[in-house]
Amino acid sequence: MKDIVFIHNLTIETIIGVFNWEHKIKQSLILDLDIQWDNSAPAANDDLSLALDYSAVADFTQIYCSARQFELIETLGEKLCQVLFKKFPIEEIRLKITKPDALENARVGIVIERAR
Ligand SMILES: Nc1nc2c(c(=O)[nH]1)N=C([C@H](O)[C@@H](O)CO)CN2
Numbered sequence: 098m099k100d101i102v103f104i105h106n107l108t109i110e111t112i113i114g115v116f117n118w119e120h121k122i123k124q125s126l127i128l129d130l131d132i133q134w135d136n137s138a139p140a141a142n143d144d145l146s147l148a149l150d151y152s153a154v155a156d157f158t159q160i161y162c163s164a165r166q167f168e169l170i171e172t173l174g175e176k177l178c179q180v181l182f183k184k185f186p187i188e189e190i191r192l193k194i195t196k197p198d199a200l201e202n203a204r205v206g207i208v209i210e211r212a213r
Pocket residue numbers: 113114115116119168169170171196198199200
C-alpha cells in the first residue's frame with residue numbers, strides 16, 4: 098500500500114458551468130485530493146520540509162481554482178492536476194470534484210486519477 102497525503106472537503110467558490118447564467122455567478126465546488134507521498138522520511142525526521150505540506154497544496158488549489166473560469170468540472174480537474182505537478186514534486190493524484198448544487202436530487206461530480 099502507498100502513502101497518501103489527503104485534503105478533503107476543500108470548498109471553493111468559482112465560476113463554473115456550461116450555461117450562460119453560470120458564467121455570471123460563483124458556485125461552490127468541493128474538492129477531495131488524495132496525493133501519493135512517501136510519509137516515512139518526514140515521520141523519521143519529524144520535519145515538515147520533507148513532507149508534502151497539505152496547507153501549501155490547499156492554498157495553491159484554492160487560489161488557482163477561484164481565479165479561473167471553465168465550463169466543465171472535467172477541464173478544471175485536468176488543468177489543476179497539471180499545475181499541481183508543476184508546482185509540487187508529486188507523482189500521482191486522485192482528484193474528486195463535487196458540484197453540490199448542480200442537481201436537486203443527486204450529488205454529482207467527477208473523479209480523475211493522474212500521474213506525472
Ligand atoms: N460531466 C459533466 N456534466 C455536466 C457538467 C460538467 O461540468 N460535467 N456541467 C453541467 C452544468 O454546468 C450543470 O452543472 C448546471 O447545473 C451539466 N452536466
